[in-house]
């Protein structure tokens with residue numbers, strides 16, 4: 037099954053694009069960073085300016101109008117992670133722009149012009165930091181070149197700041213005045229571009245309010261759900277509740293006679309979950325008309341090829357698996373046997389469990405599509421408006437599925453009402469296109485909340501058993517971990533794998549990690565910090581169990597496991613650095629008042645996790661009463677992701693990840709029987725509300741390492757921090773998520 | 783290729799409505815059972831009000847009916863009558879924002895932003911009712927507004943900020959302020 041991610045990777049490979057050669061390919065060979073004058077100043081003879089914007093040769097991230105407005109394109113999709121603000125900040129910084137002059141626009145999808153248009157893996161900031169700054173620096177040099185010509189002064193004596201090019205004598209010209217001349221400057225050689233010293237930064241590192249905030253607070257159109265195109269009708273799509281079932285027949289006549297319904301028909305599909313599963317399409321005059329009709333739909337499904345997955349069976353199977361080590365050995369460091377057989381060592385073994393969970397994006401999956409049948413020898417064409425993390429993968433997918441040539445597909449990216457890894461598949465786009473093709477009109481397809489919960493790509497549930505030994509001195513001397521996850525078509529689903537580099541394997545001399553997988557049909561996918569979001573719960577809870585067994589302070593025990601400051605892979609930001617780890621652990625503990633005296637029933641819990649190149653430690657302060665009513669007072673986080681681009685946005689990500697982690701561990705659980713997801717809406721899939729929402733304090737360690745992303749790594753330490761705090765407060769050890777399954781309420 | 787088109791929307795299943803929305807009278811035809819949410823979004827083109835759950839559990843669709851916050855996904859268009867509806871688009875002139883809207887921008891509350899129109903509408907009704915709310919007042923009033931991205935800390939702080947600004951604009955003592963301390967950065971240790 038090729039996912040959008042794979043389509044994107046293929047597209048990138050075909051074009052030979054990579055992070056490193058991006059500027060060469062699209063920057064220099066392709067004509068360079070273009071500084072285009074949209075409204076050229078008359079002073080510079082506007083009429084004879086070449087038309088630069090939209091030229092296939094050239095790449096435009098920046099345009100400057102003669103009134104000084106600087107328009108910067110944001111090329112990557114925005115889902116609430118803040119890159120629509122953070123990336124343009126990098127360009128503006130290097131240009132020497134005044135942020136107040138900057139207008140950010142979401143770019144069209146055009147990889148030849150903008151490069152890799154994708155978001156995920158908390159990777160956009162790190163992979164674009166240098167590239168965006170170079171684009172800004174290139175623009176700056178062209179402006180300075182223009183100023184040098186206009187002022188007849190040597191360029192070495194000029195600098196760009198505050199949207200002006202200034203000379204020591206006080207002479208200056210504004211970017212707006214220079215724009216038209218600047219576009220005629222030669223494109224600077226990328227290798228000669230000088231980047232500013234961070235000490236000069238006036239934009240990067242400052243808290244800047246999100247560029248869409250005015251539209252958000254006034255209810256202006258931004259999201260896929262808000263798209264309106266002329267002649268548009270509304271659509272709903274019903275797929276088989278048992279994933280993969282086929283629609284055989286339906287009460288279409290009844291549905292077509294319902295108020296506001298224009299058409300209803302069966303779509304055969306191509307059998308691919310990520311593209312077009314069979315279902316019943318309903319098209320009507322309003323979203324309500326089609327939702328209402330959908331409620332009356334009766335479909336005969338052929339479930340012979342459909343999922344039969346059962347959570348109850350998975351639990352039973354897991355119990356069998358966990359009786360011994362896993363089938364696949366992932367890690368086997370040193371010798372665990374002696375640690376477990378030495379009779380003076382203390383040994384414990386614990387079983388952990390975590391459920392399937394849904395992304396539950398507040399904006400349900402939706403897409404507006406306009407399929408236009410070619411006439412008079414013209415080929416068919418499609419335009420889509422899609423909230424997606426992978427807009428550049430849409431055209432190849434539609435080409436393969438509908439036979440519409442890639443270059444006849446126009447993809448418009450919209451802001452996403454949350455994604456968290458969800459919007460990486462194209463099925464809601466394909467469904468909308470199939471419907472538009474059938475009715476010959478633009479169709480806006482909206483999934484109901486129930487569709488969205490039933491047809492997610494879930495975070496896979498799993499089960500783990502961990503055994504550990506501590507010696508007489510209370511040191512961790514053996515670790516044996518067996519994870520039971522899920523596989524599809526013989527491959528671990530997203531997040532169910534087990535890496536050799538997973539903490540704490542590299543920290544320990546004697547450690548074994550084994551894996552067992554059970555085959556399922558329920559679609560699974562990337563869910564905020566895949567793998568880490570469950571692994572941290574098990575590992576960081578169990579380390580606390582061991583510290584307790586050894587009679588040692590958890591903080592000190594965890595720091596001892598971290599050991600001397602060192603890289604696990606020298607120079608690689610993607611590898612754990614024990615010094616950075618210890619720094620966050622100490623800081624979180626200190627800020628949360630680790631060791632302070634607390635009243636009966638109140639406790640602190642600590643956890644650390646390394647994921648997505650980020651070192652994050654969190655301490656939770658909770659109270660637990662005799663009825664297992666939990667109050668989370670405060671969560672304190674310490675984060676090291678290198679320099680922070682936008683402190684406001686960065687902090688928001690960590691605050692949100694903590695609330696998300698808490699919401700998920702408290703009561704969220706997706707179950708399935710006979711392949712059918714059992715939860716329909718928020719009444720069966722509870723979410724964290726204001727009254728139970730804790731205070732969150734975030735502390736950043738601004739180390740000199742290169743900056744990395746923050747959309748995900750704030751989440752993994754939260755669940756074990758809460759579990760450990762519950763233990764400290766009550767002596768009860770949480771080993772199952774959601775904790776409502778263990779009787780906790782908030 | 784083209785399905786059978788059965789046009790019902792001109793038939794007797796629709797009725798005529800005349801609603802006061804954001805100070806303007808709007809006349810349109812719709813099925814009586816259509817929730818106000820969809821009449822606003824699909825019929826009137828007021829897309830600021832959002833769909834999240836359809837069963838009154840997320841608050842994304844919150845609008846005011848005669849000043850009271852309601853979940854428009856479960857108010858039938860035929861039940862609105864003469865009530866005055868205010869949506870996020872009508873809360874204030876975009877060139878002269880409501881104090882809450884400005885506080886939302888100042889504190890950079892939104893992440894994805896999808897829930898925020900509903901959050902602001904509920905908060906606006908709260909402040910109209912209780913100009914100086916405590917954290918507990920805020921939590922109680924806002925409990926029905928879910929934020930998937932987890933912006934609760936900032937929503938609380940923004941409500942406190944707006945309450946303080948509205949009070950001082952009237953020469954009253956500033957309201958309680960929120961206790962959210964923005965992130966601190968530490969030198970590398």
Ligand code: FES
Pocket residue numbers: 832833834835836837838839840841842843844853854855856
């Ligand atoms: S859509 Fe109305 S409360 Fe969720």
Ligand code: FES
Pocket residue numbers: 116398453454892893894895896897898928929930931932933
């Ligand atoms: S900001 Fe995304 S749901 Fe609230």
